[in-house]
Amino acid sequence: MANMSQIKRGLENQLAELQARLARIAEDLAEPLNPDSSEQAVEMEDDASLQGQGALITREIASVERALARIDQGxxxxxxRCGGDIAPERLEARPEAALCIACARREQH
Incomplete structure (x- = not known):
């Protein structure tokens, strides 16, 4: 597994990318609707999709921020949940993971 400073740098880069994506979504949502009513319907559907994406990105940002806080706290x-170790393979795949695989599986069911 990578050392902690590499993990922290990777999470900080991921956070910056997520924040940039969220900012682009906010810019797109701030654009006024087209005065053409048929175009408005399409734009409103697009806006709903963007809002959903924004919500997912917001949750990802919170996960990454919590992972960075756990690094700072040691x-x-x-x-x-259980205090056990999270497998290095899981952290390699999902550096923001807060749950070991057993607890994550229990949460899904």
Whole structure:
């Protein structure tokens, strides 16, 4: 597994990318609707999709911020539910993971 400073840098880069994506969505949503009513319907559907994407990105941002906080607190890699270790392979795939695989599976069911 990468060292903690590499993990932190990767999470900070991921956070910056997510924040930039969220800003672009906010800009798109701020654009006024086209005065043509048929175009408005399409734009409103697009806006609804963008709002959904924005909500997902907002949740991802919160996950990454919590992972960065766990690094600062020295608890990164510990499951927030059971306190056990999160497998290095899981952290490699999802550096923001807060749950070990067993707790994540329990949460899904």
């Amino acid at each position: 608890s990164y890699g510990e499951c927030v």
